[in-house]
Amino acid sequence: MSENTNVWEVFIQSKNGLAHKHVGNVHASDKEMALQNARDLYTRRNEGSCIWVVKSEYIVSSESEDGEAFFDPSNDKMYRHPTFYNMPEGAKHI
Amino acid sequence: MNENKFQDKIDSERKIEPKDWMPEAYRKHLIRQISQHAHSEIIGMQPEGNWISRAPSLRAKMILLAKVQDEAGHGLYLYSACETLGVSRQELIQQLHDGKAKYSSIFNYPTLSWADMGAIGWLVDGAAIVNQVSLQRTSYGPYSRGMIKICKEESFHQRQGYEIMAEMASGTPEQKEMAQDALNRFWWPSIMMFGPHDGDSPRTGNAMKWKIKRQTNDELRQSFIDKTVHQAEIIGLTIPDPDLKWNEERGHYDFGKMDWDEFWDVVNGKGPCNKQRLDHHKKAHIDGKWVREAAKAYSKKQKDLIIN
Ligand SMILES: [Fe+2]
Ligand SMILES: [Fe+2]
Ligand SMILES: [Fe+2]
Numbered sequence: 001m002s003e004n005t006n007v008w009e010v011f012i013q014s015k016n017g018l019a020h021k022h023v024g025n026v027h028a029s030d031k032e033m034a035l036q037n038a039r040d041l042y043t044r045r046n047e048g049s050c051i052w053v054v055k056s057e058y059i060v061s062s063e064s065e066d067g068e069a070f071f072d073p074s075n076d077k078m079y080r081h082p083t084f085y086n087m088p089e090g091a092k093h094i
Numbered sequence: 095m096n097e098n099k100f101q102d103k104i105d106s107e108r109k110i111e112p113k114d115w116m117p118e119a120y121r122k123h124l125i126r127q128i129s130q131h132a133h134s135e136i137i138g139m140q141p142e143g144n145w146i147s148r149a150p151s152l153r154a155k156m157i158l159l160a161k162v163q164d165e166a167g168h169g170l171y172l173y174s175a176c177e178t179l180g181v182s183r184q185e186l187i188q189q190l191h192d193g194k195a196k197y198s199s200i201f202n203y204p205t206l207s208w209a210d211m212g213a214i215g216w217l218v219d220g221a222a223i224v225n226q227v228s229l230q231r232t233s234y235g236p237y238s239r240g241m242i243k244i245c246k247e248e249s250f251h252q253r254q255g256y257e258i259m260a261e262m263a264s265g266t267p268e269q270k271e272m273a274q275d276a277l278n279r280f281w282w283p284s285i286m287m288f289g290p291h292d293g294d295s296p297r298t299g300n301a302m303k304w305k306i307k308r309q310t311n312d313e314l315r316q317s318f319i320d321k322t323v324h325q326a327e328i329i330g331l332t333i334p335d336p337d338l339k340w341n342e343e344r345g346h347y348d349f350g351k352m353d354w355d356e357f358w359d360v361v362n363g364k365g366p367c368n369k370q371r372l373d374h375h376k377k378a379h380i381d382g383k384w385v386r387e388a389a390k391a392y393s394k395k396q397k398d399l400i401i402n
Contacts, residue, residue: 024243025174026195027183031198031395043353044160045247060315063113 007056008034010041012048022089028053104305109235112178120304123181123297124234126195127306129186132172133197135165137371141205142214150208157254158211168244175236191376199357200283202365209262209269213276215255215321217284223248225288226319233305256325270330277326278334279380285349286357288315294354314398319347 005027011020023042028034034053043051062070080085087094096115103110110116139162146162149155173183189195200218205211226248230241262273289311292298301307309317319338327331337350359365 003384024171029386029393033389041170044164044167061113069389
């Protein structure tokens with residue numbers, strides 16, 4: 001029997017209302033164990049109010065190197081930012 | 095070509111991530127350094143674990159337990175970082191058991207009295223912190239993030255050790271003597287934790303060029319000594335080095351010669367506890383085998399249930 005267990009990525013919500021954030025990973029053979037290991041490893045100091053674990057193999061990532069081309073389409077669309085627009089002198093609350 | 099692009103990235107302080115191209119020697123250097131660091135956290139639990147059941151109060155016991163548990167966590171963060179370089183945890187453990195991977199020599203010394211818990215927290219964790227703070231800026235992303243997390247947790251480790259030392263140093267003459275004895279035994283091995291002098295450390299060049307290390311062994315050692323001298327003074331203990339004195343010109347403390355023969359003897363297996371530490375780790379690993387197998391069998395059963 002192989003001794004390699006599954007790797008699970010761990011995401012923690014630090015406070016109610018905030019987004020879950022990636023903090024690292026754990027080894028575990030099933031999902032309950034993954035949650036318990038994540039709790040023991042990443043929340044020893046009240047770091048979280050909720051934990052997600054997901055098997056690492058299910059994470060799909062863009063290439064980090066030469067990743068520029070992938071994000072190109074958004075570069076030339078400055079009009080998506082509010083600073084692109086000319087506002088009349090003195091206009092407020094906009 | 096790739097090599098130049100890689101170095102440019104390093105020079106402009108951008109982090110290297112697991113999927114990025116990297117020179118084989120960079121990967122190898124990181125695997126060696128990170129796994130050695132991980133093994134040190136794990137083996138380092140043993141000398142302190144030795145005193146959990148004999149802590150002098152419930153408060154002391156809870157603190158020591160939490161501290162040792164943190165070290166287990168540090169080991170796991172570091173194994174994770176190391177695995178991103180394409181080596182499995184199983185292989186890493188195997189390398190430790192085969193003696194191919196090292197861990198910090200300091201953990202091959204025995205912990206003879208409760209004062210040693212003070213000396214370890216104050217000096218050993220203190221030295222580790224100086225090293226780890228510097229490594230927060232290491233060029234490899236997963237290692238850097240691990241160091242940041244570890245540094246946040248380390249600060250209580252050094253304080254709890256220093257508190258023990260301060261308490262014993264202001265206690266009965268016998269207690270003070272125990273504290274001084276612990277300092278005497280742990281001082282030199284602690285300052286040798288930073289490794290050989292820069293001139294005798296052949297890998298320093300690459301490690302600095304690739305920004306795996308951000309400061310050299312000697313720089314880190316000096317900064318630890320400069321911080322620690324005053325801490326010893328205010329609790330009335332004496333650092334066991336007659337050559338230790340402030341050098342106005344350098345703006346640093348001068349200090350005596352370290353015994354590198356002893357250092358290498360301990361690294362190469364001749365320390366007082368090398369065999370005991372490794373044997374214990376192997377035994378724990380073998381004793382845990384049935385748990386890993388049971389967990390695996392349980393997860394397989396769950397999967398079969400879903401399929402049927
Ligand atoms: Fe440590
Ligand atoms: Fe640690
Ligand atoms: Fe520590």
